[in-house]
Amino acid sequence: MLLISTYDVGRQPFGLASPAAWLKRAGCEVTCVDLSREKLDAAVISSAQLAAFYLPMHTATRLAMPVIGRLRAINSSLTIAAYGLYAPLNETLLREHGVSVVLGPEAEEDLVAWATGHPEGLPRHSLPRLAFIRPDRGGLPALDRYASLQMPDGSRKVVGATEATRGCKHRCRHCPIVPVYDGQFRVVPVAVVLADVRAQVAQGATHITFGDPDFFNGPTHARKLIEALHAEFPTLTYDAIIKVEHLLQHRELLPLLVRTGCLFVTSAVESVDDEVLAKLEKGHTRADFIAAATLCRDAGLTLIPTFVAFTPWTTLDGYRDLQEVVEALGLTSHVSPIQWGIRLLVTWQSRLLELDDIRNVVGPFDQKTLTFPWRHPDPRVDALQQQMMALASVPRPRTEVPYLDEPWYC
Numbered sequence: 001m002l003l004i005s006t007y008d009v010g011r012q013p014f015g016l017a018s019p020a021a022w023l024k025r026a027g028c029e030v031t032c033v034d035l036s037r038e039k040l041d042a043a044v045i046s047s048a049q050l051a052a053f054y055l056p057m058h059t060a061t062r063l064a065m066p067v068i069g070r071l072r073a074i075n076s077s078l079t080i081a082a083y084g085l086y087a088p089l090n091e092t093l094l095r096e097h098g099v100s101v102v103l104g105p106e107a108e109e110d111l112v113a114w115a116t117g118h119p120e121g122l123p124r125h126s127l128p129r130l131a132f133i134r135p136d137r138g139g140l141p142a143l144d145r146y147a148s149l150q151m152p153d154g155s156r157k158v159v160g161a162t163e164a165t166r167g168c169k170h171r172c173r174h175c176p177i178v179p180v181y182d183g184q185f186r187v188v189p190v191a192v193v194l195a196d197v198r199a200q201v202a203q204g205a206t207h208i209t210f211g212d213p214d215f216f217n218g219p220t221h222a223r224k225l226i227e228a229l230h231a232e233f234p235t236l237t238y239d240a241i242i243k244v245e246h247l248l249q250h251r252e253l254l255p256l257l258v259r260t261g262c263l264f265v266t267s268a269v270e271s272v273d274d275e276v277l278a279k280l281e282k283g284h285t286r287a288d289f290i291a292a293a294t295l296c297r298d299a300g301l302t303l304i305p306t307f308v309a310f311t312p313w314t315t316l317d318g319y320r321d322l323q324e325v326v327e328a329l330g331l332t333s334h335v336s337p338i339q340w341g342i343r344l345l346v347t348w349q350s351r352l353l354e355l356d357d358i359r360n361v362v363g364p365f366d367q368k369t370l371t372f373p374w375r376h377p378d379p380r381v382d383a384l385q386q387q388m389m390a391l392a393s394v395p396r397p398r399t400e401v402p403y404l405d406e407p408w409y410c
């Protein structure tokens, strides 16, 4: 069985390592291929009986489409599955491309059922409660071939990645997690997370990125985990994603993050316009962002804000205001350049389509980009977005805060 990842933001894919462990435990012969770092030989394709594509995000799904075509051209008897957050979101398209089994992000048990010859009625449950086991990272490229952490002093850290929770208990309108998890999340036991970290430290990791959509969805779990992590690996550092609302609600945990080696927290601020934040149902206001940034600064915790700078509601004045707020908070050097050009993605089944404002500006679903394309009513805003994306692609040194050298991009 082939497990294939096309893109996972520069991380060694957890989404291959976890099913690989389940499948091997069930006696399957598994080959993991991470196409972001290695090639897939025609001989490997020819000899496989089953292939499953891991589709955790938009870009991964787009990149998978031509690869699915290549697999089918080389091995017409191959049965193909897709799993991960973006598989159910793009089920119709995937089936048109010859994918016969479409599973969600909690797919390990169903992948085992499929691979061991029980493909009836899959997925059995869209969000099963799995008994997680330690991922098997044996068949993946070495960690030093993935994105590394650039430190302000010029040194680099080898980065591992894992997940302490999956899904999210919130329902922000623009978030691709919502149509699938619908306000639910799953907790990976501390012992399993620690075992995965241990395996990656043995591979040379000195920093761990927690890929959870929100590390503080389960604050007690997070606290237990980082205390245990720091007790076992006192020099290991880590980063996590935490929403503004949770930074405020669980402010007492910020010093603990710093004490246990958290180098930075990424937070999806999205906008500083309260009307836009309300439309996105983001759960915070401009004032909340400013308060959270101040709390982080006072705790000595580096905050890396991310934005959806371009929406149909963006104005030129509003864009300037965003830059001014970020500058006034002393966070400009914390922001990855690509964040200044990010455009709202309207994906299949997106809750954004509930809004007249969005329905009025989107065109028909585009099978190439896997989005509903939209144009801004003011062409100057679209021109600015293109300019900012072009500027973001010009390499420039960033030295003040640690950052991953493959920026987050969905």
Ligand code: SF4
Residues within 6 Å of the ligand: 168, 169, 170, 171, 172, 175, 176, 177, 178, 213, 214, 243, 268
């Ligand atoms: S908090 Fe983050 S992960 Fe959760 S629904 Fe909102 S945008 Fe998505």
